[in-house]
Amino acid sequence: MQDEQSTLRAIPRPTLERLPKYLNYLRARSERGCAQTSSAAIARDMHLTSVQVRKDLAYITSGKPRVGYDTDQLVERLEHFLRCDSARDAVLVGAGRLGKALLSYEGFGNYHLRILAAFDSDEALSETTVHGKPVFPVSRLTSLTARLSALIGIIAVPSQSAQEVCDALVQGGVRGILNFAPVYLHVPEGVVVRNEDIAADLALLANSIQEETSDMASGEGAEYKEGSL
């Protein structure tokens, strides 16, 4: 023992975060009919180095020297690894604009994730459906989550109620939480939280633009010709 299991866990975090991106890229490549894919090609298009690509991919499959990787097989392996069965049913709390957008989002299907139901404190929304998914009053959150055996909760409510909702989800048996409210959630050991702060990301982007600007001043600047500066 200690093999299969700990091999899986040995994957470094940064590598793990790149795996879905490889998957997206390779799916597109597969659709374009490219049967083989070399690490050099991936590296070029994804702005990585080919060594890094090979090292990442070595965790989940192996390629053929002189030929590269079989595109479809690689897609399959990545899909298999990333979805690893079970733990793919989620409930969503907060059927406001963001919540509705998430309920309607088709992209989750790419990873075999399903949002089973939504909850909202606005009673007027109860018994309605969004994109075919039922909305329930938030009072039923814990009991229904448990009944549905959802292991994932998505929080799309205002910051003030986020912790409360989080507690209810945990009590309902959720083991992972995707949190769109910009607050730190306190959860018991064994529950994983992933924070999604879009505003913060946008702020960091705006920030890096300024750095770029200073960079330009101190050299570099290739490829970018455009009238005066």
Place this chain on the structure above:
Amino acid sequence: MQDEQSTLRAIPRPTLERLPKYLNYLRARSERGCAQTSSAAIARDMHLTSVQVRKDLAYITSGKPRVGYDTDQLVERLEHFLRCDSARDAVLVGAGRLGKALLSYEGFGNYHLRILAAFDSDEALSETTVHGKPVFPVSRLTSLTARLSALIGIIAVPSQSAQEVCDALVQGGVRGILNFAPVYLHVPEGVVVRNEDIAADLALLANSIQEETSDMASGEGAEYKEGSL
């Protein structure tokens, strides 16, 4: 020379990504009336170590031994650093559900970011407004972006049209792109892209739940008592 500038650029990426989280946390603390904040308190609530907190904060301010940091001053410094003036106007492309959710999102105001206008290929949406923001036909994307001097573009269109939209934004003078489509965008040197793949994030979360499960089997498991297993 070489001081102010390179000090700013010397901030490590991971530290930079934590800064907005400190800001969120400290704002909440300030509202609760906590005038002083120690690195130990931040570390405890944000699941970091106090050394790391002090090291991070040292990049932008300094605290007082024996007392800690002045909460409000720290908030101010973080705000000043994170928003660094200019480069805060954005345009958004794709006024579907996600686009509308982003247009209505109040959270951007926390970082003084403004979405000035939206664009959509559906002509029926033109001349309407969402949350008070005008929607224009996508044909006017390049020219209006340039006219508005927006430096940031937000892409919330389907994958197939993302690259096309990206090119138009770049031509309009955008220097940073927040991309919600799960594809790699090719941009000229000097343009920064930040990818936001919510589905991928959710997949990784689902994945880490499984790992947690294996962890449980091999020990740990404190704090989590709940009937049978």
Place this chain on the structure above:
DNA sequence: TAGATTGTTAATCGATTAACAATC
């Protein structure tokens, strides 16, 4: 002054990169 907290310098840890070996 004593004690608690910040700040810094050195050691550790982990990921990336470089050099090279293996293979079809």
Place this chain on the structure above:
DNA sequence: TAGATTGTTAATCGATTAACAATC
């Protein structure tokens, strides 16, 4: 066989952590 590509082992780089010094 020759050559192109993968895979691996060692070196580098950068961030975190630990130990300690500085300060109110």
